[in-house]
Amino acid sequence: MNTRRHTADVVVVGGGIIGLAIAWRLARAGVGVTVCDDRPGRGASWVAAGLLAPVTEVHPGEDARPFLALALAAAERWPAFAAELEACSGSGVDLRLTGTLVVAADDDDRRALGAIVAFQRNVGLRVEQLDRAACRRLEPLLHPRIRGGAHVPGDHAVDNRLVVHALCRAAERAGVEFVTERVTGVVTSGGRLTGVRLRTGGDRAVGAVVVATGADTARLALPPGCVPPVRPVKGQVLRLEAPDPRGRPARPVRGLVAGRSVYVVPRSGAEVVVGATVEERADPHPTAGGAHELLDAALAVLPGLAEARLAEVSAGVRPATPDHAPVLGSTPVEGLVLAVGHHRNGVLLAPVTAELVAGWIVEGRMGDLDGRLPGADAFSLARFA
């Protein structure tokens, strides 16, 4: 029997942006941390576009207040988080505080956008409605037939792949150990957490486990009562290269195009990311239909992108929950902590998730982000009970 055993204070299962941010924060608080992932940073975090969108991700009909509080606190923290991450890793993350332009392609889209804007304002978000001419002044590359739009000064973007690189480097520098193996389950004995099981067969003894496995959570064997209701939602994304700055929008552009949503996210360099499909599927393969849907909508909004090089077509799987908010914190098994279900907002929510989860592990209590959260258990697993 393979009884290879190691000890670490905390094992973080899953090395996406969420797991990496938690591991980095714990390590800086003096905790011994191991991250287990067979392909760290190469899941949904890698495919994502890097939108930091507390406003444009909030839609009418959702009970959005707890999520919105979390998202706004997250957006507020991003500039300091990015600066700290860049300083600790020695590498840039291309955070661009440009705001986001939202546009409507036809009259139905304009009406739908109007309703969204009214709702967003109603919950206290800053959104400035713009007519067609104002949209085109802000973004001359827009299709002339765009019907109107809105400017959202608080929605930004970061290069998520650079964030992955920087988090890996900063975590390593802070002493985090990386084990590039998949964890198949959490091991308990008499109802108490004892460790994690690696795919290669060995168990690893550990004091606490943070589950940050995103859409792969269903593959992880968890004790009864500790399984978060996470389902896979596939998203396809294109990466274009537009070397001429005149061929790229100046800021993220979200389009409503015949009822479909598309976003176009420029980087400081030539890259322009186009996302994302929303499919109730679990496979990570880009499809002809997905690429067609994205190109159709993106070119309807920014026709000049037709000339851009199509550099990559990829797909990732997001971890969605029934209320579209994450599951953060304790489970019925002591020492087993969840940080999953970030759906479309994993990049945005990484700093606050790290703060909350590390707080729970280090101080034994979830913080409230300086009073920004409605309640400490708004994101608990118990809300689904």
Next chain:
Amino acid sequence: MNTRRHTADVVVVGGGIIGLAIAWRLARAGVGVTVCDDRPGRGASWVAAGLLAPVTEVHPGEDARPFLALALAAAERWPAFAAELEACSGSGVDLRLTGTLVVAADDDDRRALGAIVAFQRNVGLRVEQLDRAACRRLEPLLHPRIRGGAHVPGDHAVDNRLVVHALCRAAERAGVEFVTERVTGVVTSGGRLTGVRLRTGGDRAVGAVVVATGADTARLALPPGCVPPVRPVKGQVLRLEAPDPRGRPARPVRGLVAGRSVYVVPRSGAEVVVGATVEERADPHPTAGGAHELLDAALAVLPGLAEARLAEVSAGVRPATPDHAPVLGSTPVEGLVLAVGHHRNGVLLAPVTAELVAGWIVEGRMGDLDGRLPGADAFSLARFA
């Protein structure tokens, strides 16, 4: 001075399907052959879809008779060529003698297709017009709104990448030497051919040179009066994977969609190739607009392909001539032979090109493909003088 010198009977400049087929044939005739290419088989031959289409590539308005005779002779030779190539290389090429279905997406397309079919029949080609129901009986995956079409029993397809592999292997087995360097020019002395110049600086003395450089011909320094009028025509191609046979068409399908042409070429395996854009450009980069155009047209014809995995987006550059027929045979410099300008038909024309060019080199005369060609100089450089 770098005066590294080698001798070979013949240097074939360019290791695409044309150059490889010529080299293989010459080697089997006992000629010492060297193929020079920095990326053999990785140009337009690699991007191509592998259509063997003497009929559906012929359109009204072209003085098509010499080209058509060449193309029909080529199509006739393909089954024997493929069998011989498979035997000599020990690897398959997936030649599928299924015929091709051509379909029209709207009424204008149907009228345009009717005119093409009438022209094709008028020049003696076998084309069978089909109504909508007959099209869908032949290919149940067709979009229900397809207006009508035609069956072309003589147009087939081969896996061009397997052909490249097999030609490389067969050529090597026949004794062809491969030099993976780019040739920058042909060297003459006193008006006589003496060799080729490699990019790394060395010259290679040689008795004869076959120029098979496709769209790269303009980059090759050729003696005055020996430069064929070849221009680059970019083509973008998608490769899909449809593992379920019920998700793939049974034979190549060409669509006329709102005036645009698209083809969908299934392999025996899961691969389905979608091509091709026609752009007067020389860069080999796939673009957002190119992929959109192909997906838009392909999904209008075969909507079920939306579920197929998008495995590759690529672009190649075809060598076009003013009359869209190749340039084969002698130049004013003795021993300098051309085999360029195959435009959209390089795969189809490889066997006859090899036969004609090897005949010229070995026997000092261009053949007429058993009397099929109108005249030996129908494809000469001199026709452009």
